[in-house]
Amino acid sequence: MLKKYxxxxxxxxxxxxAGRGCLAGDVYAAAVILPKNFKNKMLNDSxxxxxxxRKELRPIIEENAIAWSVAGVSAxxxxxxxxxxxxxxxxxxxxxxxxTIPESLLIDGNRFKKYKDIPHNCIIEGDAKYMSxxxxxxxxxxxxxDYMDKLHQEFPHYDWINNKAYGTPKHREAIKKYGxxxxxxxxxxxxxxxxxxxx
Numbered sequence: 001m002l003k004k005y006x007x008x009x010x011x012x013x014x015x016x017x018a019g020r021g022c023l024a025g026d027v028y029a030a031a032v033i034l035p036k037n038f039k040n041k042m043l044n045d046s047x048x049x050x051x052x053x054r055k056e057l058r059p060i061i062e063e064n065a066i067a068w069s070v071a072g073v074s075a076x077x078x079x080x081x082x083x084x085x086x087x088x089x090x091x092x093x094x095x096x097x098x099x100t101i102p103e104s105l106l107i108d109g110n111r112f113k114k115y116k117d118i119p120h121n122c123i124i125e126g127d128a129k130y131m132s133x134x135x136x137x138x139x140x141x142x143x144x145x146d147y148m149d150k151l152h153q154e155f156p157h158y159d160w161i162n163n164k165a166y167g168t169p170k171h172r173e174a175i176k177k178y179g180x181x182x183x184x185x186x187x188x189x190x191x192x193x194x195x196x197x198x199x
Contacts, residue, residue: 002043002131005036006106006121011066013102014132015091018046018140020083022165023175024158024184025148026072027083029090030139031098031105033066034132045127046137051145058142061135068135069097070143079187088113094136108133155181 005012017029043061046054062068071093073086081089092115095105105112105120108127112120123129127137145164152161157174158181165171165183167190175190184190 002134003129004034004038004131006123006130007104008036010103011100012104012106012132013067013095013098014106014108014126014130014134014136015094016046016108016127016133016137016140017087017090018137018144019165020087021167022185023167023171023188023190024075024160024165024181025151026074026144027078027086027090028070028072028140028144028147029087029094030068030070030136030143031091031094031102032061032068032132032135032139033098033100033102034061034135035064035066038064038131040131043131043134043138045125045134046141048128049138054138054142054145057135057138061138065135067098067100068139069094069099070139071097072144072147075183075185078185082187083185084111085113091115106130106133108137151183155183 013031013033015031019027073090078086095115107120107122110122110124112122126133148160148164157178159170163171
């Protein structure tokens with residue numbers, strides 16, 4: 001059972017990212033401030049939910065949240081600052097877009113770069129422990145999936161509509177056959193065999 005809040009008094013924003021381990025595309029992050037009395041039996045870590053459940057939950061979260069936002073960091077930025085810093089930056093951008101300023105941040109994971117002067121708590125597997133982080137995980141995942149589905153229309157060879165740019169055999173085979181796109185993260189090991197690619 002997910003906990004409703006970390007602190008009973010403070011306005012808390014749960015934060016999570018999606019797409020960190022992908023070979024292509026933006027990394028996305030979401031920040032969500034839920035009412036302290038928010039309830040939903042289906043809500044859980046987005047990785048534990050089906051695509052259908054995530055799509056059902058998204059409008060529920062957006063309609064009931066005090067504030068929510070989603071932001072991304074591009075593949076080019078990821079290559080410049082590395083994926084860890086890009087994940088922090090995506091969360092910072094999401095927090096920045098909230099129309100209610102949080103007094104505390106609940107971060108999924110074990111590391112975070114402080115955002116302004118707002119105190120934060122890093123919670124390992126927080127998306128399976130706190131409602132606001134779980135809600136952020138659902139928004140980050142669904143918005144990123146939508147983005148990859150759109151990119152798939154332009155680059156169908158890579159099967160992004162199914163793999164969302166993770167390093168599946170089909171995705172790697174397409175890289176080997178067709179090369180890379182402007183959306184691939186060139187700082188990532190795109191092919192495990194380290195084959196020579198013409199970039």
